[in-house]
Amino acid sequence: MLGILGAADEYNNAGALIGLDATDNAELLGALRKMNPIQRQRTINKLSNTGHPSRGSRSEMEKHFSELPQYIKDGLSKGDLRLADTVIYSIKLANSKTVKMFETQDDRQIGLRNISNAKLPKNQALLVSGVILLAGVSVDQTPDNIMSTNFAALENIPALATGETDLKANKKQIFPETSNAVFKTTNFHSVPLGYYKLANPRLILDDILIELTVQLGTVNGIAANTYLYAGLHGTITTP
Incomplete structure (x- = not known):
């Protein structure tokens, strides 16, 4: 799932979007270990680079990503939903x-x-x-x-x-x-x-x-x- 983070570029909290909020999260660490070095570094860069903060209702929506059903999270992370x-x-x-x-x-x-x-x-x-x-x-x-x-x-x-x-x-x-x-x-x-x-x-x-x-x-x-x-x-x- 982390290998398709490119689809999540428009979101400023990509980790929350895919359900991996903390750097010590076992699922996140496990996924990172399975990647090749280049892919791993790109993924880390995407998770750590927040860019310009969202504003208005979009910013409010990002705070509620954890409440979204998994199938909607998956659609957002894959780029099928925006x-x-x-x-x-x-x-x-x-x-x-x-x-x-x-x-x-x-x-x-x-x-x-x-x-x-x-x-x-x-x-x-x-x-x-x-x-x-x-x-x-x-x-x-x-x-x-x-x-x-x-x-x-x-x-x-x-x-x-x-x-x-x-x-x-x-x-x-x-x-x-x-x-x-x-x-x-x-x-x-x-x-x-x-x-x-x-x-x-x-x-x-x-x-x-x-x-x-x-x-x-x-x-x-x-x-x-x-x-x-x-x-x-x-x-x-x-x-």
Whole structure:
């Protein structure tokens, strides 16, 4: 496995990527002994040369490599998978006090959501670095008009801004019921509109049910064709 470290050059902690974090690790030492001198030196150089440190959600993702399943680690080390920035999103009608942004009956449809069945595709793992929540009023409930809706800050619809949002993956809390006030970022010019940065980013693995729920205390003042846009921003493994 160490002989293909060239595929891991884009990662700054190649040892963690292949599951060999410490220089006294018996598995690492055993693998090094089996290499010819040139191959051994090249491998040591790759493990010790961190290059420029990663930033943002990529840096956060690298801290969670140890939590990845072995088949995803193998795909990353071989170059079959790579890391990419992404936003997993879904648009849903805000017509009740409980709005489930990802549901098992959902199908992927460009402009409405980019995953099916409220799960990531096979071989994809997402480190959620932040959550986006926006709202807009569509002309009607036809898909084309929903997709062309202007999504803006929750400040424009007070009943949405006073609600709460929580995020779970496989029934485990990523963040508990949190006031939607955290998405009111209109006056924060260094923060994207409707963006809530997680202090403790969490990993969501493939084939795990994603549950992002918006709870409202009232629907007063919410227009009939009001839609919510929810996005999970972070770093994902992808082919």
